Amino acid sequence: MNHAVCLLSGGLDSAVLLWHAIQAKWDPIALSINYDQRHKRELLYARQLTSVAGVEHIVLELPQLREVLSKSALTSDEIAVPNGHYAAENMKITVVPNRNMILLSIAGGLAVSRGCRYVVFAAHSGDHMIYPDCTPEFIAAAQRAMLLGTAGEDEVLLNAPFEPFSKADIVRYGAELHVPFQLTWSCYNGGYKHCGKCGTCTERREAFVLAGVTDPTEYEA
Amino acid sequence: MNHAVCLLSGGLDSAVLLWHAIQAKWDPIALSINYDQRHKRELLYARQLTSVAGVEHIVLELPQLREVLSKSALTSDEIAVPNGHYAAENMKITVVPNRNMILLSIAGGLAVSRGCRYVVFAAHSGDHMIYPDCTPEFIAAAQRAMLLGTAGEDEVLLNAPFEPFSKADIVRYGAELHVPFQLTWSCYNGGYKHCGKCGTCTERREAFVLAGVTDPTEYEA
Numbered sequence: 001m002n003h004a005v006c007l008l009s010g011g012l013d014s015a016v017l018l019w020h021a022i023q024a025k026w027d028p029i030a031l032s033i034n035y036d037q038r039h040k041r042e043l044l045y046a047r048q049l050t051s052v053a054g055v056e057h058i059v060l061e062l063p064q065l066r067e068v069l070s071k072s073a074l075t076s077d078e079i080a081v082p083n084g085h086y087a088a089e090n091m092k093i094t095v096v097p098n099r100n101m102i103l104l105s106i107a108g109g110l111a112v113s114r115g116c117r118y119v120v121f122a123a124h125s126g127d128h129m130i131y132p133d134c135t136p137e138f139i140a141a142a143q144r145a146m147l148l149g150t151a152g153e154d155e156v157l158l159n160a161p162f163e164p165f166s167k168a169d170i171v172r173y174g175a176e177l178h179v180p181f182q183l184t185w186s187c188y189n190g191g192y193k194h195c196g197k198c199g200t201c202t203e204r205r206e207a208f209v210l211a212g213v214t215d216p217t218e219y220e221a
Numbered sequence: 222m223n224h225a226v227c228l229l230s231g232g233l234d235s236a237v238l239l240w241h242a243i244q245a246k247w248d249p250i251a252l253s254i255n256y257d258q259r260h261k262r263e264l265l266y267a268r269q270l271t272s273v274a275g276v277e278h279i280v281l282e283l284p285q286l287r288e289v290l291s292k293s294a295l296t297s298d299e300i301a302v303p304n305g306h307y308a309a310e311n312m313k314i315t316v317v318p319n320r321n322m323i324l325l326s327i328a329g330g331l332a333v334s335r336g337c338r339y340v341v342f343a344a345h346s347g348d349h350m351i352y353p354d355c356t357p358e359f360i361a362a363a364q365r366a367m368l369l370g371t372a373g374e375d376e377v378l379l380n381a382p383f384e385p386f387s388k389a390d391i392v393r394y395g396a397e398l399h400v401p402f403q404l405t406w407s408c409y410n411g412g413y414k415h416c417g418k419c420g421t422c423t424e425r426r427e428a429f430v431l432a433g434v435t436d437p438t439e440y441e442a
Contacts, residue, residue: 031289061285068252068281068331097333098326098377101370105322110289112318132372141369145362149322151353156319 004028004118004159005111007103008049008057010042012184012204013122013162015049016174020161021120022053023177029114030057031107036066037096039190048183060106069096100133101142104158108146111156119146124162124170126203136163167203168210175213182216196221225249225339225380226332228324229270229278231263233405233425234343234383236270237395241382242341243274244398250335251278252328257287258317260411269404281327290317321354322363325379329367332377340367345383345391347424360384388424389431396434403437417442 004026008014021028030053032046043059050057100123107119127134133142143158150156162170174181186204187194194201196219208215225247229235242249251274253267264280271278321344328340348355354363364379371377383391395402407425408415415422417440429436 058289060289062283064282065327065330068279068327068334096330097375098330098367098370101326101366102323102330105319105326106286106289109286109317109319109323113289113291133370135369135372138366138369138372141362141366145322145359145366146319148356148359148362149319149354151356151359154318 002027002029002056002114002116004120005107005114005116006030007107007119007121008032008046009122010044010046010049010185011122011200012174012181012186012207013124013167013170014046015181015184016170016177016179017120017122017162018049018053018055019174019177019179022055026118026120028055028120029110029116030055031110032057032059033065033103033106034059034061034063035069035096035099036063037190039185039188041190042185045183045185049180052180052183058110065102069099069102098133100131100138104142104146105149108150108156108158112150112154115154116156118157118159120159120161122162122170123160124165124167126167139163166210167207171207171211171213175211181213186217191220193218193220195219223248223250223277223335223337225341226328226335226337227251227276228328228340228342229253229267230343231265231267231270231406232343232421233395233402233407233428234345234388234391236402236405237391237398237400238341238343238383239270239274239276240395240398240400243276247339247341249276249341250331250337251276252331253278253280254286254324254327255280255282255284256290256317256320257284258411260406260409262411263406266404266406270401273401273404279331286323290320290323319354321352321359325363325367326370329371329377329379333371333375336375337377339378339380341380341382343383343391344381345386345388347388357384387431388428392428392432392434396432402434407438412441414439414441416440 006018006021006028008030030050123134139160146158186200188198189195227239227242227249229251251271344355360381367379407421409419410416
């Protein structure tokens with residue numbers, strides 16, 4: 001019996017979350033969504049992670065979503081991914097409009113269909129500055145919408161256990177759980193190797209340094 | 222400049238909502254979603270309605286959604302659509318898990334991408350008994366999640382103007398607005414004509430009678 005649907009992008013944070021869900025004995029189903037994101041390379045990493053973890057993996061092919069989410073560097077070929085530090089104002093262009101609510105809602109539907117009690121996702125405190133749909137206030141509102149939208153015998157709870165964590169905290173915790181970090185993908189440019197320069201690459205590198213954990217990632221720059 | 226994304230199923234309620242949005246000078250974009258629903262015939266009606274109304278119509282093809290929403294008579298070939306009155310306990314099998322939150326979230330993403338201030342949808346008081354994601358409490362929670370998930374300069378407001386209305390109220394209002402009811406589709410069985418027996422057909426017929434409006438629908442039974 002599965003107890004949780006775990007949103008898995010193939011990135012570092014959600015990989016640690018998947019290991020956390022296994023540790024918590026939630027017997028998770030991992031859900032990844034192809035919305036034709038620029039860095040859809042992350043989905044290959046999600047596949048490897050679930051294979052190593054030995055959990056069921058559902059990849060939903062929803063490439064047409066890109067049409068409605070086109071106002072972002074992650075979903076438009078015409079907008080470049082900005083380099084530099086994540087907190088900078090120009091990183092706002094990587095916001096995919098209302099993405100988390102879309103992903104969470106679909107995960108909630110799957111949770112009901114499969115009789116799961118929880119949806120878990122990996123928003124953390126480092127995301128708050130840029131992404132409105134990662135704040136504690138948003139998470140609380142989404143929890144309530146999830147609970148009421150699925151009310152009845154199949155009621156689903158939304159769980160974001162990393163909400164108070166920094167990315168360095170997540171790396172530290174992931175190291176304890178022996179998460180295979182080399183099988184995670186962060187880079188928004190979605191090339192063959194991590195570019196090492198975009199916002200997520202910068203954040204990823206910093207997090208390993210701050211956590212005092214060896215970074216197994218091969219960066220281009 | 223469009224001000225609203227209007228969720229349009231092709232049914233009676235959302236058709237009246239579209240005419241309401243035009244009347245309100247929101248210059249709406251209509252959004253319909255193909256989640257491979259049994260009654261996807263409704264999408265043909267949505268197309269005709271937008272053509273008559275002269276508004277932009279976006280149909281998102283997301284048939285894979287059916288895989289995660291399979292615990293319903295509307296999305297599973299193995300579960301029959303129940304007949305009889307809508308309020309009956311057995312109509313619960315027509316609940317598509319978390320559907321409205323999924324549709325609303327996608328509409329919210331489109332609203333941001335297109336610079337629209339509102340997402341409007343046609344939940345009404347007759348839906349409350351069966352569908353958890355049509356209650357005033359759910360709508361309030363979804364409003365808050367929408368507002369926070371899109372917070373910033375592109376903030377989107379969720380508007381459900383028919384929430385206190387009965388379906389008869391909607392028919393009465395639609396008649397005032399000269400909505401072409403013959404171009405709307407309600408039947409969950411999705412045959413060539415309205416079956417006249419399923420929950421939505423029963424509700425549709427009753428609403429016209431209660432409103433004192435001539436029902437232009439051809440029913441099989």
